[in-house]
Amino acid sequence: MAEQYGAFTTGTGPPRIGVRTDDHVLDLTEAAHAQRRPYAHLVEGPTLNPLMAAGPEVWAQVREDVGRWEPTIALSDVTPHLPFEVADYVDFYSSENHAANVGRIFRPGGDPLPPNWKHLPIGYHGRAGTVVVSGTDVVRPRGQRKAPDDPAPTFGPTRRLDIEAEVGFVVGVPATRPVPLGDFDRHVFGVVLLNDWSARDIQAWEYVPLGPFLGKSFATSVSAWVTPLAALDGARTRPPARTGPLLPYLDDTGTPPWGLDLTLEVELNGTVVSRPPFATMYWTPAQQLAHLTVNGATLRTGDLFASGTVSGPAKDELGSLLELSWGGRDEIATGAGKRTFLEDGDEVVLRATATNGVRLGEVTGRIRPHGA
């Protein structure tokens, strides 16, 4: 397992920076100071942001050091905290299978993909302040719900609480200019697993014409441990063949590819219900970052952008219950009975393994009823 970076406590006091290897954690705050390393002031905690801002040369130096240092704290003895301070949060929509499935379920009769889909990575701005660390309970949100046949909306707890299995990319080095495809790894520090919890009834009623809002803003969970981008070098792969030419700022035919060969795993109440393949994503994270900045929007340390739900072509490769149950029509077998959408008390775990053997930090969450 490659090392992963996070923020942790073992008792009282502010979070320290830790490096996890399998089931042990190295106290990097302590080790860097004890060894008088030049980056020690960047790893004092309580978040990874100062280290993330320092750039690839410092990241490489730290990686080399931690490869020689023994992690001595048992993982079970640490309390993980949100590893980085989230600046802005953006969510893309880059799985062709997912986008076409949601199009069929939400907009039957129309084209599954909108006309812009193959020309740009579609995304929306999410809510940075409600990004939570793995292990945080998710309270069932309330809101306006209206099924197509209902005469009027009603207010109450969502009846269609869902997950979205995604991969998130964490920006380290800020940018004041557009980031070309080839500069992706000069800015992105690492990778997390991300669950974009979604209330489908709230979403389906509110989203026209400005997109997801309260149906997704109540919570987004990220793994406590960030895998450095460099650890995934051996998992890079070509994205699927493009069906048409791309504008130059998105055209990656001449550059080393930033597709990543990762297999995700969605576990619901102890049962693996899906294994979404990340290599099927049409838009790569490098294209997403190039698009995110092409209009002159600046980047900050802690900016988080997510891939969009990862869904493969097969029935057991879908990254949301909306797709697995096909809009609530089919039941999914789990360790606590059959489900279409999430019930109170349900627990979701997302995991991922890369072809080079590297595992991403897992992200877990349990549903709590409103008011409990």
Ligand SMILES: O=C(O)/C=C/C(=O)CC(=O)CC(=O)O
């Ligand atoms: O197609 C829609 O109207 C909405 C789809 C989503 O819920 C998408 C979303 O959050 C982006 C993604 O995860 O792919």
Ligand SMILES: [Ca+2]
């Ligand atoms: Ca999403």
Ligand SMILES: [Mg+2]
């Ligand atoms: Mg969300």
